[in-house]
Amino acid sequence: MSSAVVLVLQTFLEAPRSARYGLELGAVTGLPSGTIHPVLARLEAAGWVESEWEAVDPSAVGRPRRRFYRLTPAGTEQARTALAGVAARQARLRRRLAGPVASSPLPDEA
Template structure:
């Protein structure tokens, strides 16, 4: 696993996934929730999955005739990494979307 701190975009993805850590999430849903374009989001998701921080699987669509969709959720290691990353970003006031009190 990389020792560098995650990018602000990665922290946003981790925070969104952490908010519903047990749920499978779709990329499209995450783009709408956190406002990252798909060209930024999907490389982050792939990198996190390659590092073992996300579980990823193809899931059948709810719509008849629609193709399967890739779904993501934090792995056990990913939950710990997300907690540490979000906490570190909050402690340094670099948590995306956070406001100073």
């Protein structure tokens, strides 16, 4: 799982039933639109998120319509499981990189 997917899923899991749009996700995660939207498309194709277009008249609000995404109930559980797996792998890697902890000798008391 890429770091971009991890960031997007973590952001969704902060409020799992809240709808978010691409520019908002980019602002929160620090990822560019060219990264966010392919991630969202893959998550939607996998059934982890669902999307819908904002029901506004673009000329009335002075901007293009937004496409809102939210985790599906199954996607919420899958995201939690996947992120727990990522966290476990990262913890194992940190332990391996740290190596054995060498105990330092205590200074002599004078």
